[in-house]
Amino acid sequence: MVELETPQLNSIFHALGDATRRSMLQVLAEGERTVSQLAEPFDMSLAAASKHIKVLENAGLIRREVRWRTHVCHLEPSPLATAHDWLGHYENFWTNRLDILDRLLRDEDERAANSKKGNDK
Amino acid sequence: MVELETPQLNSIFHALGDATRRSMLQVLAEGERTVSQLAEPFDMSLAAASKHIKVLENAGLIRREVRWRTHVCHLEPSPLATAHDWLGHYENFWTNRLDILDRLLRDEDERAANSKKGNDK
DNA sequence: TTCTAATTCAACCATATTGTTGAATGTAGT
DNA sequence: ACTACATTCAACAATATGGTTGAATTAGAA
Structure with a gap:
């Protein structure tokens, strides 16, 4: 949807x-x-x-x-309103900085697990 | 602004x-x-x-x-966010129908007063 | 019918956009 | 030095966009 x-x-x-x-x-x-x-x-x-x-x-x-x-x-x-709603879908990215940080970290994890896992710790 | x-x-x-x-x-x-x-x-x-x-x-x-x-x-x-804000400037038009009615009426008045003022009452 | 006003239509032009293909660039690994 | 990879650059073509001008449309007023 x-x-x-x-x-x-x-x-x-x-x-x-x-x-x-x-x-x-x-x-x-x-x-x-x-x-x-x-x-x-x-x-x-x-x-x-x-x-x-x-x-x-x-x-x-x-x-x-x-x-x-x-x-x-x-x-x-x-x-x-339709356009406004579509943009609102991204609202977390500019209001709630914790959200974007969370996403980035989640993505980091994913990429780290996916490619090379030698550099951690 | x-x-x-x-x-x-x-x-x-x-x-x-x-x-x-x-x-x-x-x-x-x-x-x-x-x-x-x-x-x-x-x-x-x-x-x-x-x-x-x-x-x-x-x-x-x-x-x-x-x-x-x-x-x-x-x-x-x-x-x-900039685009979202710009669109938000019009938010009243799709949320608060009273507002748009108000605007239209205000505009009616203005136009009536400006052009021909013979039809009132 | 003719005049006038508000708007669109049609033809045209210049430039921007979106796609293609093949060569060029930059960088790591061998 | 050579190879392979990720990406961009350059040149080109098709179509879209945004503007122009002059004629056509439409409908009330004279």
Whole structure:
């Protein structure tokens, strides 16, 4: 049950790997925005911004509601939660230093027993 | 203090956006591994795996210790924590539904006050 | 119908990414 | 000096990504 959601994670992390898109998400955290509102802060064509928005949409990070002739986007938090959960799987490694030490020592033992066992004591 | 770490996040999220690399991190969570050990499960050349490892290394997600003639890699948790923190910034959106409702309402008000104020009451 | 606005589509270009293969590097053992 | 091993480097190819511009779409307003 560890890596079943691989394809989702690919698109989610890929979408997050671009500063423009992360910035768009931050704006959307303050409330819904139209495509042109999302595009406005960036020094790029509307078509380019539209592509970024589509990447976010394909990753499931935002949803779009076609309202009148404008497309209103809003944050969809569940993929963020999925990514957050995946990272949380590693939480012990940065919070509980004893845990990582324990793992490293356990691994040392294993390797020592496996390869050469002449140097101990 | 919200988006100061942008360049790091670019490389971190980009590195995480590939299933091969995430899989390598999962193996490294069990203990250190050499380059060839990391490459072994994958149906690709050693050179290709070496490139993946370099991507992880450049993102700071792993560190490498040249031990004898083998390169031993181990997990470096801090960038994972950075990414986790960034995502945690959105935690309210998937845990506390009241919060998101609050935000949306606040935004509604703001927008209503800003554009046309003829429809209220 | 025609005008205008918001957005996408299509074609294109430059660069990045991911993979390949074969040669090069560095180091220990013989 | 030679061999064997672990890894990287270099050159190349295929595909993906991120940007551009100009035309197409869509739908209300005049």
